[in-house]
Amino acid sequence: MAEKRLYHKVANEILELIDAGVFPPGSRLPGERDLAEKFGVSRVAVREAEIALQAQGRIEIKVGSGAYVLDGSNLALNGLPKVGPFELTEARALFEAESAALAAPIISDETLAELESYIEIMSGKKASDMNAEDADAAFHMAIARSTNNHAIMFVIDSMWKMRAEASQLQKVYNTVCDRDTSHREAEHQAILDALKNRDSSAARQAMRAHFTRMIDALLVASEEEAYQEVKRKASESRSRYMLTKQLS
Secondary structure (H helix, E strand, C coil): CHHHHHHHHHHHHHHHHHHCCCCCCCCECCCHHHHHHHHCCCHHHHHHHHHHHHHCCCEEEECCCEEEECCHHHCCHHHCCCCCHHHHHHHHHHHHHHHHHHHCCCCCHHHHHHHHHHHHHHCCCCCCCCCHHHHHHHHHHHHHHHCCCHHHHHHHHHHHHHHHHCHHHHHHHHHHHHHCHHHHHHHHHHHHHHHHCCCHHHHHHHHHHHHHHHHHHHHHHHHHHHHHHHHHHHHHHHHHHHHHHHHC
């Protein structure tokens, strides 16, 4: 236990050196042995600290090469790691499917009624100070809360914060959600029905289906964006060609 507490202190001390410019972006951290001697700790504590810093997006550990400092400006707000929409959606699918499965046998009737209300807000059937996105987040967090597992609640809340606070992620998700509102009510209703039936397997499957459809929608959006970029470049090339032709 002491070793576990110690690695937090080591991670913070390494971060202080990084932020002070002792280890600038792109530089390689000293080896585990050197850092262990510097901080007066074991190599295990150094290794755990580096793993924690990698999870935060502050360093990259390359097997057989060492740990390298990343550019801190690439971090999202509040120290959350910078991730892409596919990474985040994949992680949400894994955690939230199991969250729904765990919640199913123990979720309260009050929470089920709360979830029903959120679906009505998302579909526009119920007037509320909440918008559809807020109701969507509240729906998922209510399920996480019903697991009575604070670690799960923290992880799912952190993933929602990544989505909300990273402008590029928010832009992508908003594009997908604006185009794909027709599926939202049905998918959330399927999750709710499984929870009402106290069916863990069905709840897991319904949540996975929701995120699988989101990943498909993200793929379509990214393909369209790539196609538009090709069209833009082709148009620029055509314009340059026509200008050159006129000048000649």
